[in-house]
Amino acid sequence: MDDAETTDPATEAFVAHRNLLFTVAYEMLGSAADAEDVLQEVWLRWSGVDLDTVRDRRAFLVRVTTRQALTRLRTLRRRKESYVGPWLPEPLLTTPDVAEDVELADSVSMAMLLVLETLGPTERAVFVLREVFGLEYGEIAEAVEKTPAAVRQIAHRARAHVAARRPRGTVSPAESREALRAFQRAVETGDLRELLDLIAPDVVLLTDGGGVVRAALRPVVGTEAVLPVLLRIATARLEPVRVNGHPALAVHRDGLLDAVVALRLDDGLITGLYAVRNPEKLGRLERETAVSRERA
Numbered sequence: 001m002d003d004a005e006t007t008d009p010a011t012e013a014f015v016a017h018r019n020l021l022f023t024v025a026y027e028m029l030g031s032a033a034d035a036e037d038v039l040q041e042v043w044l045r046w047s048g049v050d051l052d053t054v055r056d057r058r059a060f061l062v063r064v065t066t067r068q069a070l071t072r073l074r075t076l077r078r079r080k081e082s083y084v085g086p087w088l089p090e091p092l093l094t095t096p097d098v099a100e101d102v103e104l105a106d107s108v109s110m111a112m113l114l115v116l117e118t119l120g121p122t123e124r125a126v127f128v129l130r131e132v133f134g135l136e137y138g139e140i141a142e143a144v145e146k147t148p149a150a151v152r153q154i155a156h157r158a159r160a161h162v163a164a165r166r167p168r169g170t171v172s173p174a175e176s177r178e179a180l181r182a183f184q185r186a187v188e189t190g191d192l193r194e195l196l197d198l199i200a201p202d203v204v205l206l207t208d209g210g211g212v213v214r215a216a217l218r219p220v221v222g223t224e225a226v227l228p229v230l231l232r233i234a235t236a237r238l239e240p241v242r243v244n245g246h247p248a249l250a251v252h253r254d255g256l257l258d259a260v261v262a263l264r265l266d267d268g269l270i271t272g273l274y275a276v277r278n279p280e281k282l283g284r285l286e287r288e289t290a291v292s293r294e295r296a
Contacts, residue, residue, distance in 0.1 A: 010047055013057045019292035020058075020133075021065045023108070026291070027128045028069040029076060030089035030113045032284050038068045059139055066125055066143040073121045084211030086219060088274050089113040090281040091243045091260045092289040098245040099173045104293050105245030106170070107132040110274045111264040113244070115165045119158055126151055127158035133293055168266045179265055180247035184238050187230050195230065199223055200269040210278030226273065233261075241285070250285060251275075257282055 014021075021042060025035035042064050054060045080087050089110055099105050106112055107128075116124050125144050129135040130151075137148040137155070144151065171179075179198070186194035205226045209215025220226050237252040243262055251259040260282065264272030276282065 009051055010049070013051075014043060014046055014061065017058050017061050017294065019290045020294040021061055022289075023291040023293070024062060024065050024128065024133065025069045026092070027107060027113070027116065027132060028066070028073055028124055030117065031076070032090045032092060032289065033280075034072055034076065035069075038065060038072055041068045062129070062133075062135070063139070063143040066129065067145075070121050070125055070144070073124070077121070084209070085215055085217040086206040086208055087117075088206055088208035088276050088281070089244075090284060091248070091262065091276050092284045092291070093287065094242050094245050095288050095290060096242065098291060099176075099242060099247075101245075101293065102170060102172070103132070104291065105173075107293075108244045108291055109167075109246055109264075110244055110262040111167050111272055114274070115162055118165060119161060122146070123154055123158040123161070126154045127162060130155050131159065131162075167264055167271075171265045175268075176247050176263075176265065179263060179270065180240060180249065183263065183270065184240065184249060187234050188238060190231055190234055192227065195227060196223060198270055199226065200266070200271045203269075203271055203273065205229060205273040205275065207275045208278050208281065210280060212279055213277045215275070215277050230273075233259075243285075245291075257285060260285060 018039070021039055022035055025038040026032055029035055029038070042061065045064055046061060051057070091110065092108070094108070098108070116127070119127060122144050126140055129140045129143060137151045141148045141151045146154070182194065183198055185191070186198060201223055202221065203223060203226050205216070205220040207215035207220070220229060233251055236258060239250040239252060241248055241250045241260070243260055246262065248260055248262040250257055251261060259275050259277040262274045263270050264274070
């Protein structure tokens, strides 16, 4: 569908809310490619709806998107069971304004998406719709086909689960940028002392090669194991980029994008490093992707 062709009401409504719908699907799936597939399914259903019967077009579209994403999420969970090595979300090159919306940036960060992976499908949908997009329990109940009372209970459990695993404290955009600059400088110069000052002793490095390119098949834990890996990328060209609302590094070798490295910060230290090398997941680094919380 050509976004420029917005002459009929159905297309206009879909285009108006498209960024929101993509963000809902992406936060539920952690995959831009799958989120786009969900939006195609949503459009096919939406284009056949009698608009006179739809009281709230935004709510209707969010409901259909949620249901389609839930169906795909259950399929993805089976696919991930056979994934080679650690699975990481598909990184997005995001627009500058995303970083300024701290709540949105937090919700699409690599660290948060990995926390959401530990929730069941319905719990994930309820958490995303309630905590990120601020939907009422009644709206969420329609989307996940549960009662409002059940949704409240699910939301409470999901909130507690996420709170125990999410990064500690809010990191400002300025703090994120400074941490990345210091990290890049230390890696490029091979300054072990500075790296040790920046990285938590129990830091965890996850590398996602998807069985396509070389990557560690298990998490790399602790500074002693992680530092040699970081020093090996010092020979590459490192470029600061905005990924999922946060500063990250694009690693280039021989003029080609080799990996994207995102950071998790806790109490001023880097506790997580997420390196996506799977070429199938790097396509969204060629252009910016718009994400939106677009409240009702």
